[in-house]
Amino acid sequence: MEILFVLGFFLMLLLTGVSLLGVIAALIVATVFMFLGGLLAVVIKLLPWLVLAVITVWLYRAFNTPSGEAKLNRLKRKISKLERNGWR
Numbered sequence: 001m002e003i004l005f006v007l008g009f010f011l012m013l014l015l016t017g018v019s020l021l022g023v024i025a026a027l028i029v030a031t032v033f034m035f036l037g038g039l040l041a042v043v044i045k046l047l048p049w050l051v052l053a054v055i056t057v058w059l060y061r062a063f064n065t066p067s068g069e070a071k072l073n074r075l076k077r078k079i080s081k082l083e084r085n086g087w088r
Helices: 002-015 020-063 066-085
Strands: none
Touching: 002 020, 020 066
């Protein structure tokens, strides 16, 4: 379907008096802009997954390294203390 748009664009530029060199330059510029727009759309679409991956790595490093295990143990102690004291 896009090829019909490109062919129509090509023919309309030729029919309005733009030279063949101008038409080819316009097609190249349009292709570059469409390519960059497509890349931007893919990045925006994947952004939530990238953020999720960063958060997952941050949590993994925070709780599965030697200093992270100490943090995890402190957190577990706080939770059990809250449960014993009836935090609700």
